[in-house]
Amino acid sequence: LQKACLLACGIIPREGHTLGEILERLGSGFVMHSEVTNVPKGSGLGTSSILSAACVKAVFEFMGIAYTEEDLYAHVLAMEQIMSTGGGWQDQVGGITSGLKYITSMPGLQQHLQVAHIELSPQTKKELDERFVLIYTGQRRLARNLLRDVVGRYVGNEPDSLFALEEIQKTAVLMRFELERGNVDGFAKLLDYHWELSKKIDAGSSNTLIEQIFSSIEELVDGKLVCGAGGGGFLQVILKKGVTRQMVEERLKEVFMDSL
Known part of the structure; x- marks a missing residue:
């Protein structure tokens, strides 16, 4: 998961370059750790996508990369394809965006998610x-x-x-x-x-x-x-x-x- 995140975010290249060259470009190395606690695997709660989103957001903020929520959605989708986990295109929205949501997207390979918050009394x-x-x-x-x-x-x-x-x-x-x-x-x-x-x-x-x-x-x-x-x-x-x-x-x- 961490490797897929670094690939999707462009921190490490898909091919070529030695570890030494990558570390020199970054200025140093760093440790990435992720864990889901108290939620079983295969729960149906979209935890793989939400964990991926948390990793992407952490990397963006650690590297000082500006991003929007749409950027997070797209990068998580790329991660899921890299890992071949087959997650839904909307799963990550549940964890990134708070509250009740109504999520839509138009047909096509490139998915542009529209997230509308549902206001409850x-x-x-x-x-x-x-x-x-x-x-x-x-x-x-x-x-x-x-x-x-x-x-x-x-x-x-x-x-x-x-x-x-x-x-x-x-x-x-x-x-x-x-x-x-x-x-x-x-x-x-x-x-x-x-x-x-x-x-x-x-x-x-x-x-x-x-x-x-x-x-x-x-x-x-x-x-x-x-x-x-x-x-x-x-x-x-x-x-x-x-x-x-x-x-x-x-x-x-x-x-x-x-x-x-």
Whole structure:
């Protein structure tokens, strides 16, 4: 990861030049260290892209290189291609830019991300904080494998996949609308619809364990979706009004004992 960062940022050349020549140009050497703590690999939370973004930002600031948020997005995307991790083009935005975001980009190989911040009323933010819960499945799945399947279906013009991808774009717009007008219930319903669409794009985004978890808490939640690639990692749910996190935790312990 550190080497990919130095390559993407232009600190070391792709080929040629000895270590001595590179150090002479830099004026000295330096130590790079990166670590993700308390977040499991394959969590679906975009940690690889966020860690890459943190490395790029650190190198830019250490070297005194002026940059914009768009520069960070582009350099992280280049890093992911160098490492062949297959991360999404928008994952890094989650960690670099604070708050709730609506992210768009036009078609084409060169992606120019447009990031719009979603403004929530204090009441909506409080309700969302109270009703939003993450559940860790204990399973891992690499995004790279998912993306190969998704792109394969898209290139193959599979009707279900093309329909679902088109619908997900529309659903994202509606989600933003419902949150901005303070309708968390409406947002939860759209989250549920998104989950059904995700399974049309890639059946592997769900599995027996995920379906069992969702089924066991069905009457406690209004909306559900996997994070990231799915097939494991974290699940996100919107609780019904009046339901607490403790009630969900107790139900899961009752059904799965201590396996979650």
